[in-house]
Amino acid sequence: MLGRLMLFRPIVVNIAKQTLKNVQLSNVIVKPQVKNFSFSTAGNITLNQPKLLSNPRIQSLANNIIPARTVTKYSYRKGKRKSVxxxxxxxxxxxxxxxxxxxxxxxxxxxxxxxxxxxxxxxxxxxxxxxxxxxxxxxxxxxxxxxxxxxxxxxxxHVRDEFSITSKKPRPYFPPEK
Amino acid sequence: MGSSAADKALNLLRYLPRVCLANIRDNPGAVKKSRRGRGQHGGDYHGDGNKGSGQRQNFMRLGYETGNNPFYLRFPWEPYYKGHHLRRQYPPLSLEQLQLFVETNRVDASKPIDLVSIMNTGLYQIFPDKHQFGVHLTDEGADLFKCKVNIEVQWASELVIASVEKAGGTITTAYYDQHSLQAMINTKKFFERGIPIPRRMMPPPDAIEYYSDPCKRGYLADPEEISKERLVLSQKYGYVLPNIEKDKDYTLLTERKDPRQIFHGLHPGWVVNLKDKTILKPQNEDLKEYYAS
Incomplete structure (x- = not known):
């Protein structure tokens, strides 16, 4: 039992760190629910679970991310073509x-x-x-x-001069051997 | 009187512009106008088919493969282009080209050769705004290199240094910052601006090692060390090192710029007036100290 308790502790700490990080990243006003995480026991974990994943704002953010991996032919500001x-x-x-x-x-x-x-x-x-x-x-x-x-x-x-078809430079001249 | 009409036409032709691509008519049938034919002349669906992408002309975006994992997203990442915006570029110039410049009098070998004289050939270009920092002298034609020159380049390999020194010349690698390069790529344009010649900046931290290395013939290296390394390199490549101390062109071969200097014979802070053919030098003590430091 003691061993199990020791096993769980770092997990709880990890969750607390993750929630802090998420809050900073997305600027969403969600406070982590974990209090006194260093003293929390195995039984408390389920109670102190962060409610980030069930938060509707976070869910809507996560669902509405559209990956922009396609080529932009005309940009909004300058009308330029953009790389992927x-x-x-x-x-x-x-x-x-x-x-x-x-x-x-x-x-x-x-x-x-x-x-x-x-x-x-x-x-x-x-x-x-x-x-x-x-x-x-x-x-x-x-x-x-x-x-x-x-x-x-x-x-x-970067050059393909070793093939006669693709070479760009003239081939060096070697005089015939006598 | 048909000949007079021909004469007139020929006379007219004499005053008309020369025939060129801009003023001739296309060959008959060369330009095919697009037609949207009716009935048997390509009518019906007009080649677009029935239903689907073709008919609706919904051209797919680049790389899209209708639901497949696209080719351009399929492979793991690799940092091929990491830090590309910080890496310095040195457009190459081969020893073969340099020899051609000297032999065709594009470059005067009786004077020290630097970036300015190479740019003045009009056969070599650099663009400082594209992060290009000068000449990379490459080893192509190293076996046939015969010119005795005092050359200053921005990058050179060991073989290039050996072949220049074997031919009795000297080579220096020197760094120029972007403002100095901008002054050097078109000297006339720079002098016409009427601004003082800037002082050359020191190389950035990642380049200072290269430019103070006597093996690389860096311009910040100790000359004693360099003469020692000349001998070492000649023994490594197995040639007799020409004795430049007894050479009649000794002053030419040992002429070097100051690390703050951009042009041979001109100091930083001077203003060159091309119209009056005069040089204006700073008199203020503060300015003198600034340009000397």
Whole structure:
């Protein structure tokens, strides 16, 4: 019984912290109901449960959040096109126009995946041409201009001079050997 | 008298503007007007089909996949662009290009080369407002580099430093803040503004290490240390270090700017009057102290 009591204590403290945080975040006038949380026992938990989740104002706030993840063609203030933020969080554009991305499930259920599969998941892969065109449309012109960072880890991938079709520079001339 | 009509036409043509894309007529059939035909000429549903997106012209928003988890939301986050707005950019200039500039007299190698002389070629641009901070001299053409130059760039790799020094030249890496760069990218325009030349600011904390490193030939490094590192680098890359102390261009090769100076031969605080071809220097002691500090 004592052990159980000790187990519960930190949980109660956590709830109290969470409620405080929520109140600060949403500016809703809801006070946490937990009093003297350090002395509350296991039986008191149900009584001192915060009523935040059942609060109608919080429920209405939670239900009316509309995620704005779509492209804005004309902004309200300046009439400018806006980038989709989430594209820039998930994808990276190379200077030649290709996009790279991570792989799905690279952080999920790693315990049951083989080491070779985990290695494949760690890799970053290219998007295809259709997807790259779509992503180009979803970001602004700033993201489509080349960036000249020094010590850029993606530096070798920004040009494709190793393929004859995609190379931009003339091939170096090597005189025939005698 | 048909020839006279032809003569007249030719005479007329002499005074008409030259034929160009702006004043010629399209080829017949090049422009196809959109028609909304009736009956057998594409009538009925006019190609939009019966019911659905096509008929109602409700074009789907970008990336929407009619209820699928969209492609652009499917993958985990990765901080690819983290801190991009703070990272400094240095547009590249290769050693091959630099050699071409020197050999085609775009750049005068008998004077110290800095960002101003590279910008004056008109073949290289930087945009300080796009967070670009100057020249990154890249190693392309390093094997063939033969010019003896005293060059000041904003970023250079070890190989580039080695190839410049192997050719008998010297290289410095120097930092310019955005106001200095704005003065340097178009000097004529800057002098016409009639404002005093600003003093160059010190590099930001994350760059000060680079610009005071003798291995990187930083402009804030100790010259003694730099001459030591020149020898070390020559031994690392296996070439005989040209002795610049006995070179006839010794003064040219060792000329450096003051860390506060932007233009060769001009001090901060001076005003260049291009119209009267005079230079105005500050007389006030406070101003002198300000520009010297």
């Amino acid at each position: 933020k989430t594209v820039l969080q998930r994808f990276y554009r190379l200077a030649w126009g290709g996009w790279i991305r991570t792989k799905c499930g690279r952080n999920k259920r790693l315990w049951k995946k083989s080491s070779a599969r985990k290695r494949r998941l760690r890799q970053h892969v290219f998007c295809n041409a259709t997807q790259s065109t779509l992503l180009d449309k979803m970001v602004g012109s700033y993201w489509r201009t080349p960036k000249y960072y020094v010590d850029d880890p993606y530096e070798p991938y």
